Amino acid sequence: MKKCLVxxxxxxxxxTAKASFILLPMDETTQxxxxxxxxxxxxxxxxxxxxxxxxxxxxxSFLLPDADEIRKECxxxxxSFEILSDTEEASILNDISSPSQNMESxxxxxxxxxxxxxxxxxxxxxxxxxxxxxxxxxPFTPIYDEEVLSDQLLLYDWLHLHHEDFTGQYGxxxxxxxxxxxxxxxxxxxxxxxxxxGYPKVSQEKGAVAKKIRDFVIGGxxxxxxxxATDSFDIALSADGVDICEAMFDGDASESNYQSKLNYGNSxxxxxxxxxxxxxxxxxxxxxxxSKRRIPMEKDYFSLMEFSAKWDPIPSMLCQNHTxxxxxxxxxxTSFDTDLIKSNVLIMGTCELNGESRYIHGEKGKGMFTFFGxxxxxxxxxxxxxxxxxxxxxxxxxxxxxxxxxxxxPAARKKKLKT
Numbered sequence: 134m135k136k137c138l139v140x141x142x143x144x145x146x147x148x149t150a151k152a153s154f155i156l157l158p159m160d161e162t163t164q165x166x167x168x169x170x171x172x173x174x175x176x177x178x179x180x181x182x183x184x185x186x187x188x189x190x191x192x193x194s195f196l197l198p199d200a201d202e203i204r205k206e207c208x209x210x211x212x213s214f215e216i217l218s219d220t221e222e223a224s225i226l227n228d229i230s231s232p233s234q235n236m237e238s239x240x241x242x243x244x245x246x247x248x249x250x251x252x253x254x255x256x257x258x259x260x261x262x263x264x265x266x267x268x269x270x271x272p273f274t275p276i277y278d279e280e281v282l283s284d285q286l287l288l289y290d291w292l293h294l295h296h297e298d299f300t301g302q303y304g305x306x307x308x309x310x311x312x313x314x315x316x317x318x319x320x321x322x323x324x325x326x327x328x329x330x331g332y333p334k335v336s337q338e339k340g341a342v343a344k345k346i347r348d349f350v351i352g353g354x355x356x357x358x359x360x361x362a363t364d365s366f367d368i369a370l371s372a373d374g375v376d377i378c379e380a381m382f383d384g385d386a387s388e389s390n391y392q393s394k395l396n397y398g399n400s401x402x403x404x405x406x407x408x409x410x411x412x413x414x415x416x417x418x419x420x421x422x423x424s425k426r427r428i429p430m431e432k433d434y435f436s437l438m439e440f441s442a443k444w445d446p447i448p449s450m451l452c453q454n455h456t457x458x459x460x461x462x463x464x465x466x467t468s469f470d471t472d473l474i475k476s477n478v479l480i481m482g483t484c485e486l487n488g489e490s491r492y493i494h495g496e497k498g499k500g501m502f503t504f505f506g507x508x509x510x511x512x513x514x515x516x517x518x519x520x521x522x523x524x525x526x527x528x529x530x531x532x533x534x535x536x537x538x539x540x541x542x543p544a545a546r547k548k549k550l551k552t
Contacts, residue, residue, distance in 0.1 A: 154217040155199050155207070156225075159192035161455040166528040169210045170195060171537040172269035177203060178244035178544055179272075186450065186545065188442040189236040190229055193453030193538075196222070196238070210270070211528075237442035239450065245290035245355070245543040247273040250281065250297065250346075250362075252319075261359060261509045261522075262293045262540075265533045268524040271540060281342050282330060286349040290543050294362035296465070296508065299343045299369035300417065301336025302382050304361065304465070308413035311381070334383045336376070343369040347401075351498030357539045360464035363504040364420040367400035368408065379412045401502055402478045402495055403469070415465065421506075422489045423467040430513050433461030435468075435484040435491040450542040451494060451503060451535070452481055459531045461491070464508030469493065482535075492535065503539050510536070 157170045164170060174195045177184050182203070185196040197203055199216060207214045217225070229236040249263055253275075266273050273293075276285060286292060298304045303320055310316040323335045332338035343366055350356050358366060368377075372395055376388040387410075388394070397404045409416045416424065437457045440448040461467075461484065468489040474480065475495070482492030494503045510532025511522050527533065 153199050153219045154222045155197040155203055156215040156217050157195040157197065157207070157212060158215060159194045159453070159455060161192065161529075163191070163213055164455070164529070165213045166211045167192075167455065167534055168265060168269050168524065168528055168530065168537060170212045171534075171541055172271050173197075173203070173207055173210060173212050174241070174541065175244055175269070175271045175544075176206060178241055184241040186239045186241055186453075186541070187225070187229060187236065188239060188446060188449045188453060189234075190225070192455035193450075196225075232443075235439075235442050237446055237449070239446055239545045241541070241544040243544055245540070246288065247271065247291045247293075247540065248276045248280075248286065248289040249273050249293045249295065250277065251275050251295035252277055252297075260293075260295050261533070262357070262536055263295075264509075264522060265524065265536050266540065269537060271537075278326060278330060278338065278342050281345045284345070286345065286354065287352075289354070291355045291357070291540065292346065292349060294346070294356065294358040294366060296360040297339075297362045297365065298417075299339045299362070299365045300372070301334060301339050301369075301378050302412070302417075303335075305409075305412070305415050305417060307381055308415065334378075336378050336383055340369050340373055344373070347497070350401075350500035350502055353499035355500060355539075355543045356502040357505070357536070358502070359505045359536075360508045361417065361466045363469070363506065364403065364406075364417050364466050367403045367420075368406075368417055370399040370401070371395045371397055373399060377408060381412055400475075401497055402475060402493060402504055403473050404475050406470075406473050417466070420469055420473050421466040422470055422487070423463065423465070425470070426467065426484075426487055426489065428461070428484070428486055432486065433484070433513070434458050435461055435482045435489075437492070438481050438483070446545070447501070447542065448479055448481055448494060450545060451492075451538050453538050454531050454534050455529070456531050459491075459535070460510070460513075462507040462510050462512060462532065463514045464506065466506055468506040469504070505535060505539075507532075 158164050177197050187194045229238050327335045327338035375391050375394045377391045403420050406418045406420045408418045437452045442449040468491045471490045478493050478495040480490045491506045511527045
């Protein structure tokens, strides 16, 4: 009889200790591939598995149900994982729920449909977002002007803006590259596309695209932009109906006194900025801090702000990382002059050496946007023609993690932003 009771006890104990959850730890020392961990989480959501994002718990870990195919996928992709019992999972969630802990468990509901605004024929390494989405094995659809102007943005939850120039000035590459075949060809293609879509000028066509993207966000979409797509987007919106392009860009002179005609109320993030009038200067406006900063590469870091995970889960999600100090990197638009950022926009990352803002977030209508300065988080000063970044060499990149935070956060069950 005693032996029988012992066997029953052992059997009950084995059921209690049964593994029911998989934890993808995201701390600095445990996770061997942070970037692909986002891909695993997205993969689970796309297969209708439940998932939770444990904000500020071991670097923003992900909690998944235990299933053989999830374990297998983690092993294939090289993602570190831990097996938890029901008791262990309950203990972790109990600790997270404590009012004394700046942590929160956020339910991820569905895999967001992702679109990347990028010209036809671009390679993944031309843009940090397409590069990291490809590396993390997160599916996305490339779209461009034709799709945007035909209202196909309605098919997607999340949109990334390629390093695009929405002002019609061809990236302000005129001085350095006006005689190169690729510049001449791109200008020719852009003009042909504008005419095809019914616009006499590229600037007008790009302005129409910017307004469609604006409407997408106002209607509830999520937009993420990097480098020159950030300030050129806002400039295009503020210059709606105003010709700010010189003759080498659109065939006629710019409008007289166009600076005074800008409408800052139309822009998402920036105010009171001054446009760069000279076509030979590789800059759009004084929003960008590239020419104002004097920070050596070895000291170029920015700090992520800390938010209340329970009260402000959205900025907390966007800042999840295994470090609060992120290596800086440059671009045509490296960072933002803090004085030119609207008061209702949240600053999430700043460089303490000069006070510039690197990473900002805001709401527009029912939707949200995030602007991230710089071109490639693992290429300090990317130049035209440079070789692509190999992410196998940077699987734990904090800068690339910020991009993937933005990719995944639309999957979360939303709470009202209180900051």
